[in-house]
Amino acid sequence: MKPRTTLIALALTSMMAGAHADPHHRRNVCDDCGRVTGVRITEQDGKGGATGVIVGGLAGGLLGNQVGSGTGRQLATVAGAVGGAYAGKHIEGKMNKVKTWTVTVRYENGRTGTFHFRDDPHMRKGDRVHREGPSIVRG
Missing domain, CATH: 2.40.50 (OB fold (Dihydrolipoamide Acetyltransferase, E2P))
Known part of the structure; x- marks a missing residue:
């Protein structure tokens, strides 16, 4: 046989052997x-912390103090401080x-x-x- 024919025969044999390999053999x-x-x-x-509560409370208290006079002013100051503290905490959370x-x-x-x-x-x-x-x- 010629060397070229031998190489072609070996190549075909190798391919056929692979075609008849165990079909249940899986790769790793x-x-x-x-x-x-x-x-x-x-x-x-994020979570609002003490900074937001304090700054918001102070700002709300200052704004509330500008409203009314006497007992109304005191109530507005307290309401402003409470509302400002609540808002300050949530604003700080939005920023973080x-x-x-x-x-x-x-x-x-x-x-x-x-x-x-x-x-x-x-x-x-x-x-x-x-x-x-x-x-x-x-x-």
Whole structure:
């Protein structure tokens, strides 16, 4: 046989052997490896603290003190302080919004997982990731 014919015969034999391989043989699956299927960013109001309560209460009390005279002025001052404290706490909460990144992963074994991050994990849809402890990392 010519060398070229021998090489063609070997190549065909190799391909045919692969075609008759065990159909139940599966490739190794990494249970901790997957791809990012989605990233969602949500914002929630933060918590208002003592600063908002104090500043709001002082401002409301000063405004309430400008209304009326006598007992009416005292009631307006107290009502203004209470209302101002309440408003100040909520305004401070609006100013301190908290972002959360929710990353969804589909693992090679077919399972899915969801992870939450307080800081941008710099992950995008399609990124390869693997589980590392209770979280995931790119790579």
